[in-house]
Amino acid sequence: MLPAPFEYHAPNTMDEALGLLDELGEDAKVLAGGQSLIPLLKLRFASPAHLVDINKIKDLDFLEERDGMLRVGPLFRHKSAERSSLLASRYQVMADAAPQIADPIIRNRGTIAGSVAHADPSGDWGTVLLALDADLVLRSRSATRTVKAREFFSGPFSTALQPTEILSEIRIPAARPQTGGAYLKLERKVGDFATVAVAVHLQMEDGKVGSAGIGLTAVGPQNIKAGQAEAALRGASLDDTTIKEAAALAAEAAEPTADQRGSVEYKRNVVRVFTERGLKRAYERARGGG
């Protein structure tokens, strides 16, 4: 399979890349890891006239905690997330998700930012960022704006990104003590997209839930933030009743459709079970265990 013809640009700086996007508008697509875009080009589901490859731009492959934020650069790849000791110790929902994305060879190239920009409702990173209450920095030649993850996704494969913008940084509130997370994913086989997955991020304060983030994958037209479940947890102590209530609310927030991976009832039930398990695991971790 061969993509339709296009012109290829490999700028060396962000300014150059933004200039190209500004000039080319709708006719251009950003190329990051290429692990979603190149398959789409080959199937001719997309046939942009121009590709702007950002891989030659220096300093876009970063992960760092600075000024109260965890910052993720546009070329930070799944593989690096999988191997990061910082994520393993402080951002477990990310550390859990990384090795469950696609397969090891795809993870060598694919990026977190590319996944989020791609906005596949079955993609995992968007859900993780919803649970973490992340901010996305969108940069164009003339302006930089910050959009909340929960306002970023607007439907299957559609987001707040303009054709002239690059997702230039993902910002996550820095983990404080007593933070724990978990990502649970049901897949038919290793390397498959999720049948259902649930992201949980918990911040405990004096034995109570300070804040809770819950995201759902593959059970709706986009990654879903289970806001009512999050609200029910805030300020509560995490006993079995609270956990069950929150899990039921998360299951209600899911809008699954039936397909070869499972029925509506089945998927909704997996959301419930995974939310329960995810909350328990995140709580354990927030208290310094597992």
Add this chain to the structure above:
Amino acid sequence: MSVSQPITVTVNGDRKTAEVEPRLLLVHFLRETLRLTGTHIGCDTTHCGACTVLVEGVPVKSCTMLAVQADGQQVTTVEALAAGGTLHPIQAAFKQEHGLQCGFCTPGMMLTSIALLQEKPDPTDEDIRWALSGNICRCTGYMNIVKAVRSAAAQMKAAAAVPAATAAARS
């Protein structure tokens, strides 16, 4: 409109220059432009890993990368392994342990394994299975592939130990 552009890729140690259309995939550049047909196309949809090559030492699905993206980079294909006509330890081990039947997946399996062994010279079976989880084999049932990688690891470690042992004996 699509204009051909010049690229220079170091393939198996040789600098290769060519004019290519940007839409040319790396796998086609290797197989058709350079006639290195050891790299196979299985699924053509980024699922099977048959087309795996090393780009700067890292396993990549060459059906999911553009040839122009490899400009200025080092690419290693299966053809590099039996340099000088001697089988690479991974090839010898796949042969010895029956790590292949039809052989279609084998170039990708071996290149992914080599990258694993570079990083972890002494992998556990779990490490091997995990590293190879993006490479699909329709014949062997994988058991002998895992065995082959384990055996290659032992061979390569023994070979690496020889100079060290010689040096130790001398001192």
